[in-house]
């Protein structure tokens with residue numbers, strides 16, 4: 001590190017060297033100033049100011065290390081640039097422990113790391129030479145790259161398809177217009193509906209729940225008291241008496257039954273699957289009269305006789321709430337009930353309602369008749385309640401007359417559910433099975449078809 005051609009001495013000078021000083025002939029000879037140690041603490045008393053107003057000797061922070069070098073060390077002033085350096089920071093490691101005379105010797109031929117450069121040509125294979133040439137190459141190649149990128153960009157620009165920007169602009173304008181119109185319309189809609197000043201506060205108006213459908217049917221019709229002639233009564237009375245006494249009734253829940261005519265299957269039935277006996281002539285005669293009197297469109301062909309036991313019989317006496325909505329009952333037919341013996345209350349209850357169901361009651365007196373349409377079964381359920389405990393009552397008989405068709409039992413389709421719009425589903429099914437349907441009726445969410 002010591003420049004052998006540098007004859008200057010000592011390195012630590014009070015004068016600032018001039019920039020024009022030749023590198024190897026420093027002009028910092030201005031007396032016998034020796035390098036000094038960076039002091040641990042300096043005082044004005046001990047150290048006079050130098051000619052350029054700097055403290056002498058310099059502060060530790062005057063070295064390029066900004067004072068981070070630790071410990072006491074010689075400080076040298078570069079004769080060429082005037083920069084102060086710690087010995088160690090100027091690559092004069094080991095000088096720290098040398099005496100003043102030795103350091104003076106070294107500093108005679110010394111230039112700081114910023115100023116010193118090798119006076120001899122470098123070997124081209126020297127690492128520094130290789131690094132330098134690499135640097136040049138990199139710079140060069142980066143220049144080339146830059147040029148290349150310019151060329152590519154220009155080429156790309158030329159090869160890109162030219163857009164009709166005016167058409168695009170027009171589309172954008174229209175789109176913006178539509179967006180604005182839509183915003184305006186939603187704003188005005190929300191402010192009209194809710195009087196809300198802010199879009200973000202838009203709350204949809206409360207949905208009005210659909211009111212339950214109003215029934216198109218009466219719970220019951222054709223109530224006729226004392227309808228039976230005494231002859232009819234006698235005949236029916238005898239017939240039912242024999243059936244009961246001979247044990248022809250089948251036990252159902254809360255009552256007993258006998259079936260005649262067309263097979264009639266209903267939920268919970270314990271009746272035999274066998275074809276029922278033909279309708280007895282006493283009842284057949286009655287059916288003729290009822291059909292005429294009530295102008296029935298469909299003459300009843302199935303007879304179900306219900307026997308409601310008397311109090312004290314040890315048996316329950318009721319018929320649970322239900323609807324006669326079997327698909328086998330002809331859609332536009334009526335169900336006619338003839339009552340014998342004891343009066344009983346019949347209860348009708350709405351199926352579709354707000355809150356509590358609508359309840360209608362009917363007292364079925366002996367020898368009376370009443371009817372229900374098959375369609376009303378979609379709107380109401382009915383039943384014969386159990387009389388209150390302790391109440392005395394006699395047996396009651398009801399003879400129910402229905403028009404039943406089991407011809408197409410196997411081709412009945414039940415379609416639709418509460419989650420699927422029935423008309424659509426209906427069309428789908430019909431399209432698939434290619435059937436000519438007869439709509440028998442059904443609930444609000446169910447349609448039954450008979451082919």
Ligand SMILES: O=C(O)CCC(=O)C(=O)O
Nearest residue numbers: 306324337346384398400
């Ligand atoms: O006994 C009655 O009056 C009603 C009978 C009935 O509802 C039925 O047989 O399904």
Ligand SMILES: [Fe+2]
Nearest residue numbers: 322323324382
């Ligand atoms: Fe019924």
